[in-house]
Amino acid sequence: MTSPQTPLAQVIGDPIAQSKSPAIHEFWLEKLGIAGEYTRAHVTTEGLADYLDASNADPRWTGCNVTMPHKQAIIPLLDRLDPLAERLGAVNTVVREGEALIGYNTDAGGFLEPLRGHLQDQHYFRMARILGTGGAARAIIAALASEGFTLVVAGRNPDKARALLDELAPKGEHHAIHLDHFAAPTDFAFDDREGCLDLVVNASPLGMTGNPPLQFDWSHAPPGSIAYDIVTSPLETPFLKDARRKGHEAIHGLSMLIGQAAIAFEKFFGAPPPREYDAELVERMTA
Template sequence: MTSTTSKRPYAEVIGDPINQSKSPVIHGFWLDKLGIDADYKIAHIKPEQLVDYITSRREDPDWQGCNVTIPHKLAVLDLVDDPGGVKDSIGAMNTIIRGEDGKLIGTNTDAGGFYTPLSNSDLAGADICVIGNGGAARAILFALSRLDVDDVYIMARNPLKSIGLLSQFGLKGGCVQMDAEVPPVQLLVNASPLGMKGAKETLDIDLTPLPDGAIVYDIVYNPLITPLLEQAKSRGLNVIDGLGMLIGQADLAFELFFGKPAPRKYDKELRKLLAK
């Protein structure tokens, strides 16, 4: 487990693997723009180290919280306080903050971050397919359950888990096996790590069934233009890359960590920095 000491307030991102994370770049950029005397770091935490990590950070008064990425979004549910009922609603946490009384509070900024790039899209009555049924997919399904969408399909290897998620979020639709044809939906979202740089498996999906004007949204941001998005662009479909959700969820977490809104007026400069 990475050992972190600091004489200044700091937050960090935890995961396994973690070197691909761009969160330190985002938060560091905003801290610099606002002139805040604080740090944002990386901590490589393996599953067997998670309990000890939470204990050590709980005892560190300089620690303001952390972003949580794969594979810990479900495991942290039982390790922190949950006053917002995230466990019973979304069922996954991607952010932990230090409360005023020293308690560690878990929340989820993925749902809001996912919706931000779609805020100008008309999804009323749309059919949607979500690839994956892990922690990120839970936040996305929660967000979709708040919109006036029609059928939602989950493409994953475990149909029973997918059926349970659709029921949990009150969504109608169905399950699709990973090797099946993608449904002719208006929005396709890759909520899995497939396609991420260094991933052991690729995402092999034919987008031919998608109608003209469909949106293909890949939450993977390393590489920024994934093979899925390359295929979508070659067909002339609308694409949303992973930076949209990444910056959106970071925006919400930044204010929780450091007490000031993120300076979003610098988004173009930030995207250029992240795309390097």
């Protein structure tokens, strides 16, 4: 039961019915016993400014998560951007702070979260192969560059991949190539990878339900690489299944989604989410 004091957060987008964010936030509110509410709101591009005006006038509203197609369009309507959101040119979280609307980007932090155990170790060398050049790739490129990775970004348009690297990771000897490079087998002999950290990240919608599969031959990945797929449906993509068969560690897309939601949840409701229930949360979301 809600009251005039019950905090309200939302996720907005067009379309929005598919969003898993309400399931995540409501699960945490339930576990913590917090009187709060998190809902979906279908907001068109034309209605974005009106939505923010109406929400800012609601004393219950603490902020919203932002999905496509609003991550760039919402920026001119905000009072201030967090430095990372400004650097990425994309906002996925809006928080009301006093009378101001502040834009954040939690995608980069959410992406890195399941890698923290590896990142706390020292490595001689870190390399990531990032497959895709869309909106999600922006946060991933910036996040991994900040952690000292040498990046290989592959896309249908290598010029776009190069432009992303020049914008978001101008330091370092990074590489841009065509996505087809990874489709065919290779007999490349990898050097000793002891003490190195290698990632292969699917930052594209390939492999998602209704989309073609991602063509990646695992001969392009050194032994001990980590496969990371940001696709959330299906949870176990062909890309991850192939990686496991080759003996690689695999990270599914809900890891990033839950990680970025955790950052937003604390901003919306003033308490860290109970992460000890992550396995139960994933089970509920995939039931």
